[in-house]
């Protein structure tokens with residue numbers, strides 16, 4: 001028996017660590033010059049639900065000269081066993097130590113996974129800081145939404161990839177292939193000159209007396225002052241994994257994922273995804289139907305999820321859903337839509353896909369009053385919501401979930417009360433529609449607003465923890481009653497999320513200290529230790545509130561200003577001003593460009609399915 | 618409904634998979650293969666499959682069985698080929714046959730055979746091993762504690778140990794056992810190893826365990842599958 005087998009006998013869910021799943025790709029190492037480990041800093045079940053991983057895995061493994069294997073954050077029991085027996089972190093495919101790879105590529109989805117990044121490096125025996133890694137060590141890179149402000153991780157990362165990875169990963173393979181392992185400095189220089197690649201060590205950050213950033217200075221020739229994101233220009237022809245790995249273990253999203261389009265045109269002002277994935281690019285109906293068929297054939301899943309930021313906005317959604325349902329009904333495939341747009345049409349669609357209305361319907365009004373919904377540009381009215389749930393209740397659904405945020409800019413207690421009022425109106429609708437009392441339920445799910453970089457709210461402070469807690473308990477008091485369910489996220493976790501989302505390089509020592517103190521898997525309630533985080537900040541002389549609560553002026557340099565999503569900063573400032581004035585901004589779907597600057601800046605245009613249909617063949 | 622009975626091996630990565638996940642893997646393989654599985658009625662239709670006995674996580678199975686109900690009359694050779702092509706790594710079909718409706722597979726299982734192979738504890742020789750075994754089997758009662766949702770349950774496993782033998786093979790120690798199994802009660806090989814572990818100072822987790830056979834009440838093989846030799 002090997003050490004690993006001995007350990008696996010003692011841990012929970014050992015299948016997390018062994019690989020060998022359907023459609024996993026194991027290549028012969030001797031024949032492949034470039035070896036990349038895709039490192040997801042959360043547990044297997046979360047990472048395997050991430051579409052981006054499946055896409056990059058497919059893209060890299062389609063090349064003859066490169067391979068990609070996977071590694072996830074071990075759960076605490078596995079970590080303890082690995083540390084006791086000295087087993088280094090290894091990949092699932094070939095069970096090789098991470099150190100043997102040329103590149104370890106982290107996906108940064110969420111600020112609370114940063115300790116996992118460091119912990120995985122540590123478990124792999126790879127020095128945490130970029131400057132301590134020599135030629136024998138893999139290159140450590142990162143991508144994903146948090147790459148748009150990776151500054152708290154800057155000392156630990158060799159290179160950061162901004163934007164979508166489908167094309168950039170080819171550049172990475174080629175550069176690594178050209179320079180090999182012996183020329184780390186040249187390799188980094190070459191990477192820094194690639195479009196969309198940010199090499200933190202080639203930029204010096206100078207700080208101002210008021211604690212902010214004074215300037216960010218490129219240190220070598222040929223690296224850009226502003227790194228602009230990469231994106232896929234023709235999504236319809238972009239590679240898509242129709243043979244994704246099918247886990248043995250039940251993943252968080254245990255279903256086939258069809259990416260209908262990328263980007264979102266709604267312009268919600270709090271939403272970072274809506275900003276960083278612009279412009280909207282839809283796949284054609286034909287491509288989607290083909291991909292859906294292949295996906296189901298190669299996976300055997302009985303559910304197909306249409307994943308996009310706001311799937312019901314797809315130009316041909318009705319046709320797509322109808323055709324999918326007709327084609328795959330005989331195979332007992334359920335088509336599923338994630339959170340629904342608040343309108344009757346969306347419910348009609350949900351009706352078309354779910355013959356049995358067993359699950360609940362989810363809507364996200366986000367704020368409790370019309371005034372505040374205008375501030376955040378969430379264009380949903382009370383009437384819309386009530387009419388929509390009425391359709392839903394009459395169609396046979398009995399459970400409705402509503403998502404809201406607390407602590408949005410300009411929020412007052414009245415807005416918070418509005419959440420409770422809305423929930424009760426929805427409940428009343430349910431009674432009016434004679435939904436059986438025993439089954440009727442309205443769930444209110446609350447998270448705390450986190451001001452994110454590159455959004456119109458990037459200048460806004462987060463609401464103080466004390467205020468968030470107070471409003472939560474106020475709301476909880478208002479939502480007591482039969483058929484009402486109240487759910488919430490820890491505001492402490494959202495505070496930490498804000499600190500790191502808006503952070504700069506001076507946070508790195510606190511992150512490192514938090515890891516030493518035992519913080520990891522911070523996104524898991526049972527592991528999150530706010531007391532240890534506070535200790536880490538105190539010991540490293542960091543005032544976290546200075547990050548989360550800072551209110552920026554438009555003239556201030558933001559810690560992430562040298563990283564460019566393609567959207568004009570002036571547009572964001574204008575949107576911010578409009579928000580405070582309660583003015584809404586229309587959707588930019590179709591002809592109505594709202595002038596964010598991205599399309600001209602990146603020389604691209606929104607792509608809608610109707611326009612593209614002819615070109616698909 | 619027509620039924621097929623499948624004998625398969627569960628090994629490699631699949632030995633770390635829970636019973637529920639194995640069920641899902643079979644369902645997905647059948648869907649990929651286009652096998653016309655029969656489904657239950659109701660809100661949440663499930664494919665009609667019955668497994669002989671769930672295999673514990675971590676253990677390999679040399680002869681596991683599942684019955685699948687199909688909507689059309691199957692051709693066993695065709696089903697075998699489809700499964701061979703579509704089951705994931707670690708689930709390997711050994712033989713397929715059409716079966717008539719009858720008692721459920723589960724109700725047929727009363728005993729299981731296992732082999733467990735691990736490291737020889739320092740200083741253990743054949744003599745000491747046989748003495749230890751004899752002492753173990755000589756006990757009228759061997760009580761193990763099982764953690765349950767409400768407190769601890771004590772269970773005497775001795776009556777469920779039908780046979781137990783051991784031999785030294787180089788630096789390996791091999792146990793063979795036949796234990797009570799099935800819906801009327803179960804003795805697990807790791808329970809036996811845990812108790813033996815105290816007597817012989819061995820580390821139970823360092824043993825790789827194979828379930829080699831599922832047996833009827835009379836101690837006969839459930840299905841005398843031809844094909845390659847056992848494990």
Ligand code: SF4
Pocket residue numbers: 278279280588589592593594595596597598599600606
């Ligand atoms: S430039 Fe116009 S069309 Fe393009 S993403 Fe911005 S607002 Fe939308």
